[in-house]
Amino acid sequence: MRAWLLDDLTGIGSLRLAEMPDPIPQQGEAILRVHYASLNPADRYLAERQYPAKPALPHILGRDGLGTVERLGPGVTLLQPGDRRTILRGEVGVTRPGTFAERVAVPVDHLVEIPAGWSEPEAASAPLVHLTAYQALTMWGALPPDSLTLVTGASGGVGVAAVQLARAMGHKVVALSRNEEKSRRLRELGAMATFNPEDPDWWRAAKAAIAPRRVDLAIDNIGGKLLPDVIELLGNLAKVSVVGRLAGPVPEFNTATLFFRRIRIGGVAVGAWTSAESRAAWEQVLRLLSSTDARPLVDSVFPFEALPMAFGRLAQGPMGKVVVAVGR
Numbered sequence: 001m002r003a004w005l006l007d008d009l010t011g012i013g014s015l016r017l018a019e020m021p022d023p024i025p026q027q028g029e030a031i032l033r034v035h036y037a038s039l040n041p042a043d044r045y046l047a048e049r050q051y052p053a054k055p056a057l058p059h060i061l062g063r064d065g066l067g068t069v070e071r072l073g074p075g076v077t078l079l080q081p082g083d084r085r086t087i088l089r090g091e092v093g094v095t096r097p098g099t100f101a102e103r104v105a106v107p108v109d110h111l112v113e114i115p116a117g118w119s120e121p122e123a124a125s126a127p128l129v130h131l132t133a134y135q136a137l138t139m140w141g142a143l144p145p146d147s148l149t150l151v152t153g154a155s156g157g158v159g160v161a162a163v164q165l166a167r168a169m170g171h172k173v174v175a176l177s178r179n180e181e182k183s184r185r186l187r188e189l190g191a192m193a194t195f196n197p198e199d200p201d202w203w204r205a206a207k208a209a210i211a212p213r214r215v216d217l218a219i220d221n222i223g224g225k226l227l228p229d230v231i232e233l234l235g236n237l238a239k240v241s242v243v244g245r246l247a248g249p250v251p252e253f254n255t256a257t258l259f260f261r262r263i264r265i266g267g268v269a270v271g272a273w274t275s276a277e278s279r280a281a282w283e284q285v286l287r288l289l290s291s292t293d294a295r296p297l298v299d300s301v302f303p304f305e306a307l308p309m310a311f312g313r314l315a316q317g318p319m320g321k322v323v324v325a326v327g328r
Helices: 041-047 120-125 127-138 157-168 180-189 202-210 226-232 275-291 304-316
Strands: 002-006 015-019 029-038 064-072 084-087 103-107 148-151 172-176 193-195 215-220 234-242 264-267 298-303 321-325
Touching: 015 304, 029 084, 029 120, 041 304, 064 103, 064 120, 084 120, 120 298, 120 321, 127 157, 127 215, 127 234, 127 275, 148 157, 157 172, 157 180, 157 215, 157 275, 172 180, 172 202, 180 193, 193 202, 202 226, 215 226, 226 234, 298 304, 304 321
Parallel strands: 148 172, 148 215, 172 193, 215 234, 234 264, 298 321
Antiparallel strands: 002 015, 029 064, 029 103, 029 321, 064 084
């Protein structure tokens, strides 16, 4: 089979397309012939040694994917060759070979059916970002339905998923995006207001727009110098769910800004969920999306041979998910 191999952890530039032996299914596993796989910033983090996983090299990246079951390992009784399945979440692409290959071995308890009415690219791209967004929205316990939620990096995969799910939960959503066209689309997805974080006064404009209220929950995909401005908008007992750090470390952060409003900051890590917890969360994600007729948003689909170009698109800041068509 063809696969994109990562020879070292010096970055995406070390990827190379090569021939590899087909995987052999072990106990409780299925071999998927991959149709589509989607990209995540975490793939780049792992390739740049910014992720705690230490996979054997050469490694195959790719955490999301969809395909047809070709072979079954011992003990598998609930699947048949020819079934189409989506990878929900697990160690695929992290500590074990991933979906940027024509075939991948997946534990069967990490496979789910394709939601009715979804296209294959949509189903291949949705699980990780929507589970991440769902955890970010629920990790602090139940919030009032009319909570005011701020999403940074709102046009990315997790950002779009967070806007969709927060809207379905009844939240009022404020979204940040640097692009006016993306901002318009975010408002179509359910954001009541959008602001450009490159405007140094964006947080003042946002504070005036939501007055007299303050933000109850911030979902931060960006980090960097943006976080202190986000904290300026938070109210008493507000929470920050930290998903990513696309803008790097937070400079000159004054922890005193957390004291008197008793603000809480916590990290999001869907890898901490068990398979059963992931499945339960996925069922809630599908219920919420169905309640508003929302679908995963795919930005672009690249040929398998153009995976480096797909990572280039991811670095540019897509509107939704970037997908590669691996095969049929």
